[in-house]
Structure formats: C-alpha cells, structure tokens
Amino acid sequence: MEPPDDHRDARLVTALGSVRARIADACAAAGRDPQSVTLIAVTKTRPASDVATLARLGVLDIGEARDQEARAKIAELAEFPGAPIDLRWHLVGRLQTNKARSVVTYARAVHSLDRPKLARALAEAAAERRPEPLEVFVQVSLDGDPERGGVAEAELSALAEAVASRPQLQLRGVMAVAPIEADAEAAFAKLAELAARVRSDHPGADAISAGMSDDLEAAVRNGSTHVRVGSALLGRRAQVFG
Numbered sequence: 001m002e003p004p005d006d007h008r009d010a011r012l013v014t015a016l017g018s019v020r021a022r023i024a025d026a027c028a029a030a031g032r033d034p035q036s037v038t039l040i041a042v043t044k045t046r047p048a049s050d051v052a053t054l055a056r057l058g059v060l061d062i063g064e065a066r067d068q069e070a071r072a073k074i075a076e077l078a079e080f081p082g083a084p085i086d087l088r089w090h091l092v093g094r095l096q097t098n099k100a101r102s103v104v105t106y107a108r109a110v111h112s113l114d115r116p117k118l119a120r121a122l123a124e125a126a127a128e129r130r131p132e133p134l135e136v137f138v139q140v141s142l143d144g145d146p147e148r149g150g151v152a153e154a155e156l157s158a159l160a161e162a163v164a165s166r167p168q169l170q171l172r173g174v175m176a177v178a179p180i181e182a183d184a185e186a187a188f189a190k191l192a193e194l195a196a197r198v199r200s201d202h203p204g205a206d207a208i209s210a211g212m213s214d215d216l217e218a219a220v221r222n223g224s225t226h227v228r229v230g231s232a233l234l235g236r237r238a239q240v241f242g
C-alpha cells in the first residue's frame with residue numbers, strides 16, 4: 001500500500017476542480033445539463049490510494065484499461081480503512097475473451113466491446129456470475145485503423161445487435177477514441193452520427209463514451225455522456241497502456 005501523501009491529495013483536489021469546471025463550461029456552451037455527463041476517472045498505472053482519494057471527493061466512476069490491474073486495485077482497496085464500497089468500475093481498454101469471466105464479477109460497464117466473440121464470452125460469463133446485466137458500449141473505429149481498436153463502421157449495426165440480443169448485456173451506446181492527428185471535433189461529430197444510427201435501432205442505447213484529457217470539450221459539444229479522463233486528473237503517465 002502507498003503511504004498517504006497529503007501533497008498529492010491536494011493536487012488531486014485542484015485537478016478535479018479544474019476538470020469539473022471544464023465539463024461544466026463545455027456543457028454551458030452547448031446548452032447541456034452538466035448532470036448529463038458522467039466523469040470517469042481513468043486510474044490505469046496509478047495506485048489504489050488515488051482511487052480512494054477520488055472516491056472521497058465523490059468520483060465513484062473509475063476506469064481501468066486492464067483486467068489484471070483493476071482486480072489488483074479492487075483487492076487492495078478492500079483493505080483500506082473506510083474502503084469505498086460503491087465504486088463503479090469501467091473497463092475501457094482492449095479486452096481478451098479469456099478475461100470475460102473475471103471482468104463480469106466486478107465491472108459495471110465495458111466500453112471497449114469490439115467483436116461478436118467478446119459479446120458472447122461476456123454474456124456467457126455474466127449468465128453464470130452476476131445477477132444484473134453488464135453495461136456495454138460498442139467501440140467504433142473512427143479511422144478504420146484496426147490497431148487502435150474498435151469495430152469498423154460497416155460492422156457497427158451487426159455488433160450492436162449482437163449485444164442487444166443478449167439479455168445478460170445491456171447495450172448503452174457507442175464509444176470511441178479520437179484518431180491521433182485527426183481533428184477531434186470532426187471525429188466526435190462522426191461518432192454522434194453513428195450513435196444516432198445505433199439509437200434508431202435500439203432506443204435505450206443513448207449513451208456516448210467519448211472525450212479524454214485533451215479533447216473532452218469537443219466530445220461534450222458532440223453529445224458525449226461519459227468522458228474518460230486520466231492525465232488531467234492524475235498527471236501524465238510515464239507509460240501508456242491500453
């Protein structure tokens with residue numbers, strides 16, 4: 001366990017205030033209710049003590065890129081005095097099917113569902129191992145680059161249907177990462193269009209997971225309901241996973 005670090009806690013308070021202000025300003029500019037945007041703090045590579053601090057500050061939606069790291073943090077947090085029990089864990093990184101049985105035991109949502117095989121693995125694991133459906137965002141590739149994850153636009157409808165047809169999964173909507181070097185505004189406008197298409201087939205799938213530290217304003221302008229923010233809250237990572 002990391003020793004308590006008051007200095008780091010104070011920095012986190014400041015950073016959180018500034019991220020919340022950015023979201024509020026972007027919502028105001030877009031004529032949106034700030035309550036319509038959920039802040040997910042992406043804590044990958046950061047210690048469990050950061051998660052505990054965020055929880056004390058009211059941030060209960062926590063994002064992780066890797067199952068193994070999420071599980072380790074959850075185990076560590078259980079040992080903390082006054083451990084936060086009502087955290088909502090979001091898996092935002094690429095997921096191997098062999099992690100499905102683990103993920104369904106603790107995750108509220110998977111944001112990176114990108115293939116039918118993973119939908120099947122998660123649904124089968126959820127049927128066995130959890131009482132309520134797993135929330136799912138279908139990740140879409142905005143530039144067609146398979147390296148960066150996400151289903152191609154042409155396969156989005158079929159994949160959304162594959163999720164929606166499984167009672168153990170709840171299709172929440174779409175997710176994307178803005179392509180490197182692309183104009184975030186254009187990328188998220190495109191995502192909004194794809195989200196509307198999915199929503200016309202599945203009216204309950206009205207969520208959009210988009211926006212990170214550097215582009216959350218563009219995402220909020222284009223309808224994002226879930227922003228996934230890491231470095232703007234917790235500082236730059238030495239190494240980026242996922």
Ligand SMILES: *Cc1c(COP(=O)(O)O)cnc(C)c1O
Pocket residue numbers: 042044065092093177212213214228229230231232241242
């Ligand atoms: C790391 C990560 C984030 C957070 O990125 P920052 O730029 O640090 O805010 C968001 N989404 C995904 C999928 C990530 O892997």
